[in-house]
Amino acid sequence: MQGSTGLSPSVLLPLRFQCYRLNGVEPKPKKRRGIEIVSYDAVAGVRQFDRLGRAVDEEHLVVPISDAYELADAAKSHERLAEWRVLGKIVLTVRNATTHS
Numbered sequence: 615m616q617g618s619t620g621l622s623p624s625v626l627l628p629l630r631f632q633c634y635r636l637n638g639v640e641p642k643p644k645k646r647r648g649i650e651i652v653s654y655d656a657v658a659g660v661r662q663f664d665r666l667g668r669a670v671d672e673e674h675l676v677v678p679i680s681d682a683y684e685l686a687d688a689a690k691s692h693e694r695l696a697e698w699r700v701l702g703k704i705v706l707t708v709r710n711a712t713t714h715s
Contacts, residue, residue, distance in 0.1 A: 678702030684709075 631649045635642070636656055643651055669675075680702035683691040691704045 679705055681705070682707055 633643060633649055633651050635651060635653050637653050645651070678701065680700045681691065681694055682705040683694075685706050685708050688706055691706060694700060695704060
């Protein structure tokens with residue numbers, strides 16, 4: 615017997631998704647039907663960062679920057695974030711005191 619889609623009922627399987635979340639990151643996502651939440655612990659090291667760097671280069675990842683502030687103006691960056699109208703990342707620029715004149 616075929617349904618209104620023209621497909622047999624055995625073909626119409628419920629969709630299942632996985633959501634990966636880093637342990638310790640809050641808030642925890644709410645449980646939702648059809649979504650399996652998989653928690654993991656990150657391992658950070660030179661090899662992992664090299665692999666991440668290669669993946670970013672290969673995928674031509676672009677991170678949108680909303681605003682950039684000097685470290686001395688960090689309070690302004692927090693005010694900007696409090697507006698909830700930021701599309702992209704906020705960057706704090708740190709200058710090395712020995713090379714900055």
